[in-house]
Amino acid sequence: MKPYHAIPLEDCGEPLVAIPPDTFAMVDPHPYQQLGAPYGGQSPYRLRAGVLEALQEAQRWLQRPWPQWRIQIFDAYRPIAVQQFMVNHALGELRQQRYPQATDLTEAQQRELMADVIQFWAVPSLDPRTPPPHSTGAAVDISLVDAEGHPIPMGSPIDEISDRSWPNYFANHPDPETQRFHHHRQILNQAMASAGFCRHPQEWWHFSLGDQLWAWLQREADPSQPVIARYGCAEPEIPTPLAPIGPGKTPL
Template identity: 55%
Template sequence: MKPYQQIAIAECREPLVPIPLDIFATEHLHAYQKLGAPYGDKSPYYLREQVVARLLQAQQQLQACCPSWQIQVFDAHRPIAVQQYMVDYTFAELVQAKGLQLQELTDAQKQSIWEQVHQFWAVPNVNPATPPPHSTGAAVDVTLVDASGAPVNMGSPIDEISPRSFPDFFADQPELEAQQYHQNRQLLKQVMVSAGFLQHMNEWWHFSWGDQLWAWLSTGANPNPDPHAVAARYGRAEL
């Protein structure tokens, strides 16, 4: 169990609503749909109503400082079945990248690879007390595109299993290119935080409002939180 999963949930039953995709940038086909993730006939572009409202605020803040730039929504509400699919997919990718064979892995190798996976991917459990953040409709993965529609370079791709994914990875690197990556990440964080979102500790692209991680970060990321001090607004939600 991760520390934020100790936070109590006071579900407010706010609905999932569609993200207005005419206002935000998206990929032509959702990244996980390209990989075969089982969304069925459900759109991946849903969030809780108040989370969508805050995302719109963040977009307005971005355009106030960078006219014609857009927030690009990479991922939003993620059903448990999709979470399971992507966790398994990421595990298999890491096995292949290490030149290993799945059927030949030792227990120690499996444990090591799972630890890498779960540093970035939440466990796809169905316990209502510990929902994966994206399953709540409160978490969103985002980046930026500039006025020409080109992706803004953040120094690493979304979902990379690497320290480069940590939000401040480039902060102390003196190279001009690294400093530009850091400034781009800071701009993204600035506009999202201005709308009330808080950023995942390990992922420059992941922001949330109203889930357990957000509540835990709101209390100062206390490693031993009082689960009743601040409650999350949102638990797991289904379309």
């Protein structure tokens, strides 16, 4: 369990709604659909209605000082089956990077891989008290683009499993050119915070509003406020088993 899973959750029943493609820039084709993630014919570009309204507010804030910039949506709602698929995919990729010649992995190696993956990927859960953030429809992965649709440099790609993903990784970098990565991350964070979002402590691209992670971060900032989560799993379902990361081995 993550620390935020201890936060009480009372789903408000708000529906998932489509993110209007004319308002935001969209990553197209969707990166997880390209990998074969099982969306069941549904669009990944959906959020809870209140979260979408806040995202639109964040873009309005952004475009006051930077009128040509837009928020780019990398990913939004994930069914639990997609979360499971992507955890398996991340495990497989990391295994290939670190142990490309290995035909089998030790238990210690498996634990090491899983520990690194779950820093950045929430483990799928059937328990309605502990939904993955993206499966609530209250979390979104985003970046920024300019008027021509070119990415604003952030210093590392979304979903990278490394310290570069930490929001303040470049904060004290001595190179002025590299410092701009931190500046751009701060602009994105300020825009989202202006609309009530909280940023994931380890991912510069991940923002949420109303889920357990958001409520936990609110409580961490002000322990006197007993904030609870208002978005649970949007469409509960049974995930597929975790794929093995070594012959005859399972990830856990």
